[in-house]
Amino acid sequence: MRLDKLLGQAGFGSRGQVKKLIRSRQVLIDGEVAKNDGLNVDPSLQTITISGEQLSYFAEVYYILNKPSGVVSAVSDANHRTVIDLIDQVDRKTDLYPVGRLDRDTEGLVLITNNGPLGFRLLHPRHHVKKTYYVEVNDRLEADALDFFENGIAFLDGTVCKPAKLEIINSSPEISSAYVTISEGKFHQIKKMFLAYGVKVTYLKRISFGPFKLGNLPVGEYRELTEEEKDEMKKYFTKNENF
Numbered sequence: 477m478r479l480d481k482l483l484g485q486a487g488f489g490s491r492g493q494v495k496k497l498i499r500s501r502q503v504l505i506d507g508e509v510a511k512n513d514g515l516n517v518d519p520s521l522q523t524i525t526i527s528g529e530q531l532s533y534f535a536e537v538y539y540i541l542n543k544p545s546g547v548v549s550a551v552s553d554a555n556h557r558t559v560i561d562l563i564d565q566v567d568r569k570t571d572l573y574p575v576g577r578l579d580r581d582t583e584g585l586v587l588i589t590n591n592g593p594l595g596f597r598l599l600h601p602r603h604h605v606k607k608t609y610y611v612e613v614n615d616r617l618e619a620d621a622l623d624f625f626e627n628g629i630a631f632l633d634g635t636v637c638k639p640a641k642l643e644i645i646n647s648s649p650e651i652s653s654a655y656v657t658i659s660e661g662k663f664h665q666i667k668k669m670f671l672a673y674g675v676k677v678t679y680l681k682r683i684s685f686g687p688f689k690l691g692n693l694p695v696g697e698y699r700e701l702t703e704e705e706k707d708e709m710k711k712y713f714t715k716n717e718n719f
């Protein structure tokens with residue numbers, strides 16, 4: 477991998493910041509000053525130090541999985557298949573975990589990684605990471621639902637949700653469908669929001685999570701993030717953030 481790309485992925489800042497670091501002769505490869513940003517390096521074979529500190533780099537992996545209903549968003553479970561069980565053995569790196577949770581009966585996008593801090597950062601309220609769901613309910617969704625969701629729904633226990641964006645696709649007495657976008661992740665939030673409106677969710681699928689989209693990934697399958705998606709994700713783990 478190119479040295480500048482490696483340092484960027486390891487959290488040493490933007491392309492410009494990394495360039496500066498290399499120019500300032502603070503990056504050593506096997507004890508030699510790195511003179512070129514585009515140098516091909518391999519952290520598993522070479523010792524890379526930045527300002528005297530050794531880069532501890534291990535291969536981080538990022539998968540998007542289309543979780544089927546019936547599978548739990550956990551690393552292990554005594555009674556049910558987990559999202560990790562759906563990852564092929566050859567791709568099952570140690571410490572893989574799902575970022576956030578979907579209910580067992582919810583389908584859709586789950587991000588799986590072995591990058592420990594990433595989950596905390598993506599789920600941190602300060603990032604307001606948006607999640608969009610496709611929802612089917614058992615009754616009509618009238619036009620007043622848009623404001624109801626937009627105004628911040630209050631649950632009976634006093635919990636108040638942040639404004640959510642509802643887009644009704646279809647409304648009829650027995651089944652209606654919609655997209656709903658939220659920027660937080662309370663327990664059973666979508667189901668409870670629709671219950672507060674007076675209808676029951678009969679089908680729920682997450683179709684996007686921050687910059688990541690499910691697209692037409694078949695149910696039960698997974699794919700690695702593209703390079704562009706990984707670049708998007710870097711925004712959530714730059715070194716200088718104060719958490």
Ligand code: URA
Nearest residue numbers: 578579582664666667
């Ligand atoms: N909201 C829910 O109610 N369930 C999920 O699985 C995700 C969001």
